[in-house]
Amino acid sequence: xxxxxxxxxxxxxxxxxxxxxxxxxxxxxxxxxxxxxxxxxxxxxxxxxxxxxxxxxxxxxxxxxxxxxxxxxxxxxxxxxxxxxxxxxxxxxxxxxxxxxxxxxxxxxxxxxxxxxxxxxxxxxxxxxxxxxxxxxxxxxxxxxxxxxxxxxxxxxxxxxxxxxxxxxxxxxxxxxxxxxxxxxxxxxxxxxxxxxxxxxxxxxxxxxxxxxxxxxxxxxxxxxxxxxxxxxxxxxxxxxxxxxxxxxxxxxxxxxxxxxxxxxxxxxxxxxxxxxxxxxxxxxxxxxxx
Amino acid sequence: xxxxxxxxxxxxxxxxxxxxxxxxxxxxxxxxxxxxxxxxxxxxxxxxxxxxxxxxxxxxxxxxxxxxxxxxxxxxxxxxxxxxxxxxxxxxxxxxxxxxxxxxxxxxxxxxxxxxxxxxxxxxxxxxxxxxxxxxxxxxxxxxxxxxxxxxxxxxxxxxxxxxxxxxxxxxxxxxxxxxxxxxxxxxxxxxxxxxxxxxxxxxxxxxxxxxxxxxxxxxxxxxxxxxxxxxxxxxxxxxxxxxxxxxxxxxxxxxxxxxxxxxxxxxxxxxxxxxxxxxxxxxxxxxxxxxxxxxxxxxxxxxxxxxxxxxxxxxxxxxxxxxxxxxxxxxxxxxxxxxxxxxxxxxxxxxxxxxxxxxxxxxxxxxxxx
Numbered sequence: 001x002x003x004x005x006x007x008x009x010x011x012x013x014x015x016x017x018x019x020x021x022x023x024x025x026x027x028x029x030x031x032x033x034x035x036x037x038x039x040x041x042x043x044x045x046x047x048x049x050x051x052x053x054x055x056x057x058x059x060x061x062x063x064x065x066x067x068x069x070x071x072x073x074x075x076x077x078x079x080x081x082x083x084x085x086x087x088x089x090x091x092x093x094x095x096x097x098x099x100x101x102x103x104x105x106x107x108x109x110x111x112x113x114x115x116x117x118x119x120x121x122x123x124x125x126x127x128x129x130x131x132x133x134x135x136x137x138x139x140x141x142x143x144x145x146x147x148x149x150x151x152x153x154x155x156x157x158x159x160x161x162x163x164x165x166x167x168x169x170x171x172x173x174x175x176x177x178x179x180x181x182x183x184x185x186x187x188x189x190x191x192x193x194x195x196x197x198x199x200x201x202x203x204x205x206x207x208x209x210x211x212x213x214x215x216x217x218x219x220x221x222x223x224x225x226x227x228x229x230x231x232x233x234x235x236x237x238x239x240x241x242x243x244x245x246x247x248x249x250x251x252x253x254x255x256x257x258x259x260x261x262x263x264x265x266x267x268x269x270x271x272x273x274x275x276x277x278x279x280x281x282x283x284x285x286x287x288x289x290x291x
Numbered sequence: 292x293x294x295x296x297x298x299x300x301x302x303x304x305x306x307x308x309x310x311x312x313x314x315x316x317x318x319x320x321x322x323x324x325x326x327x328x329x330x331x332x333x334x335x336x337x338x339x340x341x342x343x344x345x346x347x348x349x350x351x352x353x354x355x356x357x358x359x360x361x362x363x364x365x366x367x368x369x370x371x372x373x374x375x376x377x378x379x380x381x382x383x384x385x386x387x388x389x390x391x392x393x394x395x396x397x398x399x400x401x402x403x404x405x406x407x408x409x410x411x412x413x414x415x416x417x418x419x420x421x422x423x424x425x426x427x428x429x430x431x432x433x434x435x436x437x438x439x440x441x442x443x444x445x446x447x448x449x450x451x452x453x454x455x456x457x458x459x460x461x462x463x464x465x466x467x468x469x470x471x472x473x474x475x476x477x478x479x480x481x482x483x484x485x486x487x488x489x490x491x492x493x494x495x496x497x498x499x500x501x502x503x504x505x506x507x508x509x510x511x512x513x514x515x516x517x518x519x520x521x522x523x524x525x526x527x528x529x530x531x532x533x534x535x536x537x538x539x540x541x542x543x544x545x546x547x548x549x550x551x552x553x554x555x556x557x558x559x560x561x562x563x564x565x566x567x568x569x570x571x572x573x574x575x576x577x578x579x580x581x582x583x584x585x586x587x588x589x590x591x592x593x594x595x596x597x598x599x600x601x602x603x604x605x606x607x608x609x610x611x612x613x614x615x616x617x618x619x620x621x622x623x624x625x626x627x628x629x630x631x632x633x634x635x636x637x638x639x640x641x642x643x644x645x646x647x648x649x650x651x652x653x654x655x656x657x658x659x660x661x662x
Contacts, residue, residue: 189343
């Protein structure tokens with residue numbers, strides 16, 4: 001009887017205990033979740049917060065936790081039409097647009113050809129576009145710079161565009177191959193069947209089908225070009241100043257305000273385009289990458 | 292629309308020969324069905340006609356024009372694709388008018404023709420809809436309108452009904468047939484469904500392993516199939532190989548014998564095919580007429596399946612399993628007597644060397660039926 005009682009506590013007691021433990025557990029998991037999220041947020045947003053503070057700090061010396069003088073002085077400086085920033089922003093965008101055009105001109109025909117499995121040495125061509133990425137960036141760009149120096153391309157927009165294109169082609173070719181491979185070959189057949197030649201078919205049927213993928217690849221190339229530093233540094237500097245180069249010089253000079261504001265400016269197109277890519281990249285297409 | 296002439300056509304992919312010496316003439320305004328199991332080359336034949344598969348030998352002529360080596364866009368043979376292959380980035384009207392736009396026809400004329408075709412296929416109100424919003428049956432009709440818009444010499448349809456559900460399929464089947472009669476286009480339709488072929492086609496070509504086994508009117512193909520393959524494919528799934536042993540067993544006249552009688556046209560080393568609907572089943576096994584105009588045999592019921600208008604009874608007769616249609620359900624192991632009139636039997640000689648092969652066919656069909 002006694003032992004029986006021991007083994008079976010009164011139901012109400014048991015219920016209370018259970019409630020308490022449940023509440024404790026859920027509270028524990030709530031707090032542990034909070035801590036986890038906080039740490040995560042700090043890791044993610046800590047540097048960004050620092051950067052944001054720097055953009056509105058006019059004076060901020062070492063021992064102080066926060067700037068001693070706040071203000072928008074450096075914003076005016078950056079957006080002054082005669083400042084280095086607006087000039088290099090324009091250069092950056094100009095170079096990025098040219099890079100996108102060069103990459104499109106190569107990767108659309110290449111992507112279409114490589115998406116057909118009948119293409120000879122298909123894998124070889126695909127890997128060819130990866131080779132510049134296989135070596136350490138620095139050595140590749142130093143050698144390119146040396147070559148360009150011989151032909152007078154150093155310090156020219158053309159030189160920088162070529163360097164950016166080599167880098168961008170990897171993205172654009174691989175994504176374009178996937179985009180063309182995910183189009184239905186029957187749609188092409190149907191067009192030929194109704195009397196359209198191969199070129200008409202390509203522009204009216206195949207290209208519209210692959211367009212979302214091609215647009216996504218353009219965005220990648222644009223963003224990569226906008227953020228590209230190493231190649232621009234070796235080939236373009238000091239004649240060509242893009243935003244990342246300006247950022248570098250500003251940081252090196254200890255001008256953290258200008259560097260932070262430039263970084264923020266660079267963030268804008270990235271976020272905008274990432275949202276766009278999210279819309280254009282279809283899972284069916286992603287599944288075709290590298291196939 | 293003109294006649295299509297295929298002469299000794301050979302085609303295939305790479306080293307794999309798929310079509311062997313196909314010769315076929317489709318007359319002006321005629322619809323021929325290419326019927327065969329999957330992998331028999333029927334779709335390859337259509338692709339060869341449209342220029343999607345290179346031809347390794349033979350000729351294709353439309354009227355007097357030799358199109359054997361022309362590129363796909365210059366053939367004026369249009370196809371209704373199995374997957375419809377409608378362009379999702381275009382509206383219904385743009386899809387239908389595409390062929391005319393390619394030919395640089397004036398815009399008003401295109402609009403007029405598109406309108407005309409959409410009313411023919413009863414899609415008049417949907418001209419500006421995206422094709423992706425349409426149902427399967429509607430897509431099918433857009434594909435048909437698109438293929439007819441440029442007034443092709445020949446229209447080919449690649450299993451046009453296989454993606455539709457059963458009820459829509461019956462409707463579209465009649466619609467296509469009616470359209471074909473109304474507009475009189477020369478056409479080839481590929482199907483693996485014998486009923487579809489019987490209903491729609493003026494003539495049927497039964498294909499097997501890249502060759503035409505038989506070409507003829509639906510009635511001919513159905514009632515007098517020329518080869519065992521055609522007989523089997525057209526629904527005569529009961530097969531008996533008439534071996535010398537069976538021939539001798541029937542002569543004994545034993546009342547316990549499996550085979551009671553055979554028609555005079557059946558002799559040893561022949562095989563016989565017949566349809567389950569031609570089998571008369573009686574449960575009174577003692578009463579039979581020993582005449583020479585019927586094939587009759589004893590057996591017992593294995594299982595029966597309800598088919599709506601009748602029951603299909605599987606009857607075990609020795610090593611054979613015979614399917615017979617019957618008006619009522621029968622319990623398993625009921626002894627029955629089956630008889631098939633001589634006119635319903637399709638009898639073919641077999642080469643002795645093929646005999647083991649024929650037995651193998653029996654074995655496989657038996658195992659299939661028990662499933």
